[in-house]
Amino acid sequence: MRAVKKELLAFELKVRRREISDSYQVSEQVIQIFETSLQEATTAEEVSQILNEITNELLSHFKNNIMITNICNLVKARLSEEQLATSSSTFHPRTQITTASKKRARGGGECEIPRSHSRSFLDMLVIQNPNLNNPADTTLKMRMNEIITSMKDNLGVSYDSIAKQAPNFLFSHDKILTLGYSNSIINFLSARHAGITVFVPERAPEYDGIQMAESLRRNKVNVVVIPDSAVFAILPKINKIIIPVFAVLANGGVVSYSLSHSVALAAKHYAKPFIALYWSMKLTDSMPTRGKNFTTLHQPNQIMSKVDPTSSNVVALNVEGDYIPPDLITLLINEEGAHCPADVFSLVRQVYEEPTGM
Secondary structure (H helix, E strand, O other): OHHHHHHHHHHHHHHHOOOOOOHHHHHHHHHHHHHHHHOOOOOHHHHHHHHHHHHHHHHHHOOOOHHHHHHHHHHHHHHHHHHHHHOOOOOOOOOOOOHHHHHHHHOOOOOOOOHHHOOOHHHHOOOOOHHHOOHHHOOHHHHHHHHHHHHHHHHHOHHHHHHOOHHHOOOOOOEEEOOOOOHHHHHHHHOOOOOOEEEEEOOOOOOHHHHHHHHHHHOOOEEEEEOHHHHHHHHHHOOEEEEEOOEEOOOOOEEEOOOHHHHHHHHHHOOOOEEEEOOHHHEOOOOOOOOOOOOEEEOHHHOOOOOOHHHOOOOOOEEEOEEEOHHHOOEEEEOOEEEOHHHHHHHHHHHHOOHHHO
16 A cells, blocks of 8 residues: 555646646546555455545545546446445346436437437446356456456547547538647547638637647648637637537536636527537536536746736736536537437436446
């Protein structure tokens, strides 16, 4: 456990110093910590104790980091299911997907969930294995190892899986607006780059829009960089808006880069499709509540690098993060395809539902 704590401390320092801030890199390292921690466990009790200690420590240190919180909650949910499965030789929650639960997954929205969503959403997170049907065939450690390895494998192919959906949504001569820097967006737009033009706001003071534009150009995508103030003016010329997200909330809303809420409002004003891309591990059971925000404070010197705050009455706030409510979102696209914001709650229930409720 000493080696794991050392790895946890190193990870915490990297995140706090923003040496790693990309969602993919953060997710990859969190999963790696869980993999390392399981190697030290020898009994089911130790597996449970170690995983609970790791998740509790990560949650206490990064309670405002949606990606880390979400992975920890997924691990805790899977651990709870596997503990219940181990205690029963006749029931396994992952394989008992009833017709009623499938019907629930299809209901509650303005549009029907695609056929690929009619099966358990857990299939995207955990590779099914016939050897797991009988809890006595394997240990809790082996099961959790497989689950965490499967999460890592699915994370590794998430970009390519989302990019495969591009031909269904991108067409020649499309003019698309995106924002921020995102590998999901780069892969998605590069999969069908012929004839499309992408408009990218610079997004001061991070200026990651310029970095995004350079990456798209390297992939032979036509790019136009615009100032943030020109978003509303340029939108009448845009066919669709496609943005990356940090997390998809249980009500169908999303958390994305700053400026995204303003873009969503402008899209609604001009009746333009607003599409959000996400990979499955960004689906969270969190709900927006009064007083809860999804913003973080970044270094103020990005705004006022030449002003000494101790000798000035000016306060600089460099805020990152926007919540976009579901009524401003047209579609969400993940590895399995497209679905409506109203379908998200059904997908969340399948991931986080208590095993006894199946």
